[in-house]
Amino acid sequence: MQTHPKNNDLFPTILASTVHDIKNSLGTLLELVRQTAAKQDGPSAELNQLEFEAARINHSLMQLLVMYKVDSQKFSLHIEECPVIDILDEAIHQQARLAGLHNIDLQVDCGDDEMCYCDNAIISNALAAVLNNALRYTHKTVLIAVAEEDGYLTIAIEDDGAGYPPHFLTADLNDTAELDWVSGNTGLGLYFVSVMAGLHKNAGKNGFVRIDNESRLGGARFKLFLP
Amino acid sequence: MSFSLAGKSILIVEDNPVFRKAMRDMLYSLQAVTVVEADNGIAAINVMSKSSFDIVLCDYNLGVGKNGQQVLEEARHRNLIDYRCVFVLISAEQTTSAVLGVMDSKPDEYLTKPFNAQQLMSRLTRNFARKEFMASVDKALAGGDLSKAIQLCDALLLSGDKKMHLHLLKMRAELAISAGDFEKARQIYHEVLEHRELPWARLGLGVIDFQNNNIEQAIAGFQSLVADNPMLMECYDWLGKAYEALDQYSDVESVLQQALQLSPQSILRQKKLAEAADKNGNLETAEKAYKSVVKLGKHSVHRSCSDFSGLAKLYAKTNAADEALKTLEEMRKEYANHPEAELRASTVEADVYKTLGNAELSQKALLKAVDICSRLGNKAPRDLQLEVVKTCFLSDEHDKAEEILYDLIHAHIDDEQFLNDLRRMQSGIGMDNHSEILIQKTKQALIATNNKGVALYKQGKFKEALDLFEQAIQTMPDNKTIIVNMLKIMIHDLKVNEFCEEKNQRIKALINKAKQIGVDPHKLGILQMEYVKLRQSQAVKA
Numbered sequence: 144m145q146t147h148p149k150n151n152d153l154f155p156t157i158l159a160s161t162v163h164d165i166k167n168s169l170g171t172l173l174e175l176v177r178q179t180a181a182k183q184d185g186p187s188a189e190l191n192q193l194e195f196e197a198a199r200i201n202h203s204l205m206q207l208l209v210m211y212k213v214d215s216q217k218f219s220l221h222i223e224e225c226p227v228i229d230i231l232d233e234a235i236h237q238q239a240r241l242a243g244l245h246n247i248d249l250q251v252d253c254g255d256d257e258m259c260y261c262d263n264a265i266i267s268n269a270l271a272a273v274l275n276n277a278l279r280y281t282h283k284t285v286l287i288a289v290a291e292e293d294g295y296l297t298i299a300i301e302d303d304g305a306g307y308p309p310h311f312l313t314a315d316l317n318d319t320a321e322l323d324w325v326s327g328n329t330g331l332g333l334y335f336v337s338v339m340a341g342l343h344k345n346a347g348k349n350g351f352v353r354i355d356n357e358s359r360l361g362g363a364r365f366k367l368f369l370p
Numbered sequence: 371m372s373f374s375l376a377g378k379s380i381l382i383v384e385d386n387p388v389f390r391k392a393m394r395d396m397l398y399s400l401q402a403v404t405v406v407e408a409d410n411g412i413a414a415i416n417v418m419s420k421s422s423f424d425i426v427l428c429d430y431n432l433g434v435g436k437n438g439q440q441v442l443e444e445a446r447h448r449n450l451i452d453y454r455c456v457f458v459l460i461s462a463e464q465t466t467s468a469v470l471g472v473m474d475s476k477p478d479e480y481l482t483k484p485f486n487a488q489q490l491m492s493r494l495t496r497n498f499a500r501k502e503f504m505a506s507v508d509k510a511l512a513g514g515d516l517s518k519a520i521q522l523c524d525a526l527l528l529s530g531d532k533k534m535h536l537h538l539l540k541m542r543a544e545l546a547i548s549a550g551d552f553e554k555a556r557q558i559y560h561e562v563l564e565h566r567e568l569p570w571a572r573l574g575l576g577v578i579d580f581q582n583n584n585i586e587q588a589i590a591g592f593q594s595l596v597a598d599n600p601m602l603m604e605c606y607d608w609l610g611k612a613y614e615a616l617d618q619y620s621d622v623e624s625v626l627q628q629a630l631q632l633s634p635q636s637i638l639r640q641k642k643l644a645e646a647a648d649k650n651g652n653l654e655t656a657e658k659a660y661k662s663v664v665k666l667g668k669h670s671v672h673r674s675c676s677d678f679s680g681l682a683k684l685y686a687k688t689n690a691a692d693e694a695l696k697t698l699e700e701m702r703k704e705y706a707n708h709p710e711a712e713l714r715a716s717t718v719e720a721d722v723y724k725t726l727g728n729a730e731l732s733q734k735a736l737l738k739a740v741d742i743c744s745r746l747g748n749k750a751p752r753d754l755q756l757e758v759v760k761t762c763f764l765s766d767e768h769d770k771a772e773e774i775l776y777d778l779i780h781a782h783i784d785d786e787q788f789l790n791d792l793r794r795m796q797s798g799i800g801m802d803n804h805s806e807i808l809i810q811k812t813k814q815a816l817i818a819t820n821n822k823g824v825a826l827y828k829q830g831k832f833k834e835a836l837d838l839f840e841q842a843i844q845t846m847p848d849n850k851t852i853i854v855n856m857l858k859i860m861i862h863d864l865k866v867n868e869f870c871e872e873k874n875q876r877i878k879a880l881i882n883k884a885k886q887i888g889v890d891p892h893k894l895g896i897l898q899m900e901y902v903k904l905r906q907s908q909a910v911k912a
Contacts, residue, residue, distance in 0.1 A: 159463065163431060166462035167386065170484040174392040201484065208463055217632055219601040222568060224536045229496065236488035256532050260566050264480075345566065 155217070162208055166201070173197050194240060195279075202272040206335040209265070213338070220262040220342055227257040227289050227296070233267035235287075238274050247278055253289040259296045261343055261369050269336040273300050273365050276329050280304035284360055294348070295368040306356035306363045316352050336367065345370035373495045375402040379421070382407045383414040383428040383441060384460075393427060396487045411436025411669065418450040425494065426451065428477075430461040436669040439635070443475045444671040453508040456497045460485075503534055507541065514878070517902035520545050536562070543574055549902055550895010552578045569599050573608070580612055581891050588612050603633050610642060622646040623655070637666040637673070644680060657684050675701055675711035676751075682718045686725065694722050713742040713750060713758070720761050736761055740770045748781060748847055752788060760795050775805060783812045784851045785888075816842075816851065823855060832863045848887045856880060857897050865904055877901060 176193050212218035231253055277285045281302035288299045311329070316337045333352065340350035348370035358364040380402055384390045390407055397405050406423070408414040411432050418426070426445070430438035438459050445451045459477035478497050481490070501508070507526065510519035523542050526534070539558050546555035556578050562571040572595050579588035592609040596602060606629035613621040626643040630636070644659035660681035667673030678701035685694035698715045705711035716739035723732035743750055743758045755778055762771035775792075782788040789809060796804045819842045826835035839856045843849060860877050864870075881901070884894050 163462040166483050167389075170392070171386075171388050173484050174388055177392070177395075197484075205463070205482075216600055219599040221601075222566075224566075226533055229492075232492050233489065236486065236492055239486065239488045258532065260568075264482075 155215075158208070158211065162204060165204060169197050169201055191245075195275075198238070198275060202268070202275065203331065205268060206272070206331065210335065210338070213342075220265065222260055222262055222343075224258055224260050225263040226255070227259050227298070228253050228255060230259075230261070230263050230267045230270070231287055231289070231298070233263070234271040234274050237267075237271040238278060245278060247281060248284045249278075250284065250286045251288075252286065257289055257296075259369055260345065262339075265339050266367075266369075269332075269339050270298065270300070270367070272332040273336060276332060277302045277304075277363065277365070281360075281362060286358075286360055292368070295350075295370055297366055297368050299364060299366045301358035301360050301364045302362040303358070303360035304362040306358075307354055311354060312356065316354065333365075340367055340369070343369055373498060375400045375425075375491075375494070378402065378424040379404040380406070380425040380427065381414065381417060381423045383409075383411070383426065383432065383438065385409050385429065385431075385433045389429070396490060399487055400491055410434075411438075411441045414441050415444055415448075415450065418445055419448070423451065423455055426455060426457045427481075428457065428459055430459055439475070440669050440671070442477055446475050447671045453512050454501060454505070456494060456501065458493070458497075500534070500537070503531070504541075514882070516545065516549055516898070517905045520549065520902060521906060540570060543571075547574070547577060547581070549898045550581075550891055551899050551902075552582060552892070552895065569595060569602055569605075573602070573605055576605075576608060580608065580615070581895075583892070585612050585615050589616075601632065603629060603636075607639070610646075614646075619646050619649045623650055623652065627655075634662075635666065637663055637670050640666060641672075641677065648680070648684060653684060653688055657681070657688070660684055675705045675708060675714055676754075678704070678711075679714035679718055682715075683721075686718060686722050689725070691722050691726050694718065709742055709746055710750065710754070713739055713746065714754060716742065717754070717757050717761055720765065724765070732765065736765050736767065740767070740774075743774060747777070752778060752782060753791070756792060756795055760799060763796075763799055763801065776808070779805060779808055779812055780846050781848050783809070783816055783846060784849060816846065816849070820851060820855060823859075827859050827862075832859055835859055850884070850887060850889045853880060853884050853887065854889060854893060854897070857884065861897060861901050861904065869908055874905075 173194065176190050176197070180187075180190050209218065228251075231251060235249065235251070274285070274287070277300050281304045284303050286299075286301045288301070290297050290299070307329075311333070316333055333354065337352040340352050343350035350367070350369045353366045353368070355364050356362065375397060380397055382390060382393050382397075382405065384393060384407075387409075390409070394405055394407065406417055406421075408417055412435060414426075414428065415436075428438040428441055432438060432441075436444070438461070442457055442459065445457070451457060456479065457477045458479045458481050460481045460483060462483050478501075479493050481493060503526070506522045507519050510516075510522055520542070523538060523545055527538050527542065531538075539562055543555040543558040546552070546558065555574060559571040559574045559578075562568060563575075572591065576588045576591035576595065579585075579591060589609065589612045592605050592612060596605045596609065599605065606625055610622050610625045610629075613619070613625060623643065623646040626639055626646060630639055630643060633639070640659050640662045644656050644663055647653075647656035647659060660677065663677045664681060667677050678697055682694040682697040682701070685691070685697060698718060701711060701715055716735045719735035720732050720739060723729075723735060739758050740762065743755060755774055759771045759774050759778070762768070762774070778792070779789075792805065793803075796802065819838065823835045823838045823842075826832075826838065836856060836859055839852050839859075843852050843856075846852060857877065857880050860873060860880065864873055864877065881894070881898060
């Protein structure tokens with residue numbers, strides 16, 4: 144006899160309502176930051192930090208929700224052909240204030256009519272989270288570069304910071320069964336983007352992610368491979 | 371950037387005052403001048419019916435009342451926004467688009483909260499650029515000119531815009547399907563799939579199979595597509611349609627159940643589930659679905675009085691007479707002075723009172739139903755007319771039943787599916803083959819008229835042939851065979867005789883009529899293709 148009736152039907156609704164509620168709070172918070180900044184003639188370091196944290200919460204929440212849907216098989220990618228620059232623009236715009244505030248030189252190397260097949264909303268959000276990290280750990284410059292490599296479209300995000308710590312570099316990001324490295328914001332962001340990359344399939348090839356400290360700028364280098 | 375918000379009129383629909391202010395400030399910072407606000411769905415619909423907007427920024431969750439999707443559906447349904455308007459649906463979570471899995475109305479853009487001015491601006495810029503690029507085709511489509519839309523779409527494809535290429539191909543294939551040119555559509559989908567496995571192209575191939583009556587093949591295609599793309603809601607709907615075409619209602623039911631588990635907000639899907647479960651005798655499922663339909667219908671443009679009568683009929687079947695009568699009462703409140711609603715209510719009442727043993731009230735309700743039915747004539751839905759007929763037979767009102775039947779059979783004589791529904795109804799009340807003689811006689815009369823008309827046409831007497839069919843259509847309105855024959859003659863007339871705008875308009879009207887009454891899309895497609903090609907060659911000559 145079942146003592147605890149399983150009410151799985153309700154959980155998605157409650158989760159969605161909770162996310163909606165947190166998002167509303169975040170939106171209000173961001174709006175208040177903006178209004179306060181306007182009142183005091185520009186943002187202070189504390190307000191910048193507030194905005195940065197809000198963006199982080201937002202990313203984590205979005206990733207959590209998508210991972211939940213993947214897990215409960217309520218998720219499929221929406222693949223479309225899309226200009227790569229539009230995907231990058233979306234990610235950059237999400238982080239625009241952060242880059243501006245920290246006086247970081249954000250360089251983009253991508254042709255105007257470079258096209259790719261992917262779920263552009265998912266990819267731009269995943270890249271935004273990686274970019275958020277790069278902007279946080281870099282000294283002066285962040286470079287986003289698009290290229291083609293072995294039949295994959297690659298999007299690299301490089302910085303001139305101290306580079307990834309060793310435990311990330313030794314981890315196999317594409318083995319999602321071995322998750323020792325998944326902790327903290329950087330780890331979660333990388334986990335998310337590598338799962339999303341893996342869902343992208345074409346002609347027997349899957350997408351994947353590679354990280355190293357071989358950036359031409361001297362710091363960390365993240366590279367997404369889309370089939 | 372050449373794009374500016376300065377000349378655009380913008381509507382914000384958002385219930386939260388803090389966000390409204392945030393959005394307003396954001397828009398002003400982007401040089402917007404005309405910004406109107408609404409804090410709920412009904413207010414939004416009201417403003418849209420008074421003035422037109424270039425941009426609508428609408429939150430999905432608007433608290434009580436209509437949600438953003440329902441605002442969009444009503445705005446499109448009532449033509450409150452046209453093809454130039456960019457409608458942005460704003461939501462808290464990214465997967466909303468998939469969860470909504472709308473059946474017919476998609477916004478131009480989904481935007482996830484929170485967003486900043488740069489994000490908003492780049493999305494709007496992109497959408498306006500796309501709309502500007504597609505404007506000529508969209509305009510032709512909005513005007514119902516399919517052949518012109520196809521011509522313009524082909525011209526845009528030749529322009530070689532890399533970014534728009536795939537979008538144009540998708541559009542071109544859909545236009546080909548609307549025009550019945552399935553070969554062209556199939557060729558486009560195959561071409562696309564050669565480069566990349568894209569679900570919409572795969573779905574398109576299934577749709578073509580379905581339209582070509584290769585139902586089994588269509589089902590196989592749809593099934594493997596949902597297996598790989600569980601959130602492709604459109605595919606569930608097509609799968610349901612395909613099972614329905616094979617009369618496999620238990621499969622229809624299970625597919626819709628599956629879809630609704632993923633996307634429970636779709637009223638049209640709930641309606642289909644209710645009907646399928648009802649047909650299968652799964653009254654519990656049907657009741658639950660009808661209740662959802664009534665509830666979802668509260669704020670939806672897709673609501674209908676049949677939602678209530680469907681629920682009431684179900685209660686009548688489960689001997690819950692009180693519930694049935696209560697539902698009908700509610701329906702009368704929602705649909706005051708609505709003849710079809712009253713007809714539905716009276717028909718169910720006649721049945722309910724009869725089972726309650728109240729002959730007097732039952733008789734009264736039935737007479738009322740018959741009266742409204744004869745006043746509405748062909749405007750009353752035919753399944754509803756069949757129900758009235760059935761109730762009449764059951765209440766020994768045979769004359770009244772025959773009267774309605776006579777018109778029904780004449781109007782739908784070449785619709786085997788309807789005739790089968792009719793036969794099934796009669797068998798169900800122990801009147802097997804009751805109308806068979808009438809059906810056969812009417813069929814023969816139709817054949818005679820057709821033969822005569824075709825003979826006239828072959829002698830080149832177009833006008834006489836058309837007159838004959840015009841006459842026949844008086845007694846057999848909505849007759850598909852006659853409409854198709856008329857179309858054939860008129861297109862041929864346009865081909866061999868001089869072009870005449872009046873005839874051209876009549877052809878367009880007939881094509882629309884044919885679509886409305888559900889002429890076989892393949893048959894109609896061939897005629898439409900012929901017409902499109904004819905118009906194209908005439909355009910070249912001119």
